Amino acid sequence: MKVLVTGASGQLGQELQATCPDDVALTACNRSQLDVTQEDQIHRVLDETRPELIVNAAAFTAVDRAESAREQAFAVNSDGPHNLARGALEIGARLIHISTDFVFSGHHGCPYRPESRTDPQSVYGASKLAGENHVLQVCDSRALVVRTAWVYSRFGGNFVKTMLRLMSDRQEVSVVMDQIGTPTWTQSLARLVWVSRGHPEFHGIYHWTDSGVASWYDFAIAIQEEATALGILEASCRVLPIATADYPTAARRPPYSILDSTAARHDLGLVGVHWRRQLRAMLQEMKEYGED
16 A cells, blocks of 8 residues: 655654554655645646545644744644645545644543544644544545544654653753643554554544543653653652743643543454553653654
8 A cells, every 4th residue: 555644744643654654554654745735736746646545643732832823833733734735635535634632621521532523722733623624524434533642652743752862961841730631652643543544434523642640740750760760761850730820831731631442443443552662662662762
């Protein structure tokens, strides 16, 4: 199968390349090779590669910066997926589009299902929701939207790497304790993408995260404990829990964004793995191969 991946230099893009199955002829394009906001570039690349499946991992993910860069965020997160969807429709390709828990308000109080009411509270969330809608409207049954949350990996920048750096450099760090979600290793998300490539009936909106629940504070404590056990961290650093109100940001975060992945696990036969086990595995991989 011929597959095109956009956003190749991002966390998921790099993970998809690292885990690419042997029976996939992969073309992975970073922004300089394929800017999804440019329709002419999309047509050129699609004409050259003729993929059967397009995986859109390109996104404007600077959540706080999006508040003052609305036009740029919507160009990448809304117009970009729209352009890709029209290109996919023209050549008869399937499109897998990656989205986010930020499409929800976080005030629901129980896990969000794919059909749950959306209510983004930030420019980033609104732009991602608009992208979802474009993809589903244009490609219909040939489109798969996968919402995920709190992603991290040994590739690129993420919360885990930030914590490791801060815990190495400081004697004390403060981490928000009243935002709840599920840390998700991008390798887990990549696995879902590669498994779903062989299931054209798998379409619409699905949720995918690792299993379990955590606050950012819980996540930070686990990072410290696991990294210390592996010898990645040596110095002791105090981790202090703080409230969201004590750490103001430009964009509002969902205070509760647990995604219900039951449908994805059932339909694809995948088994969810607890986020702490996944964190340990990622840190072991990072220790062995280094950061990218």
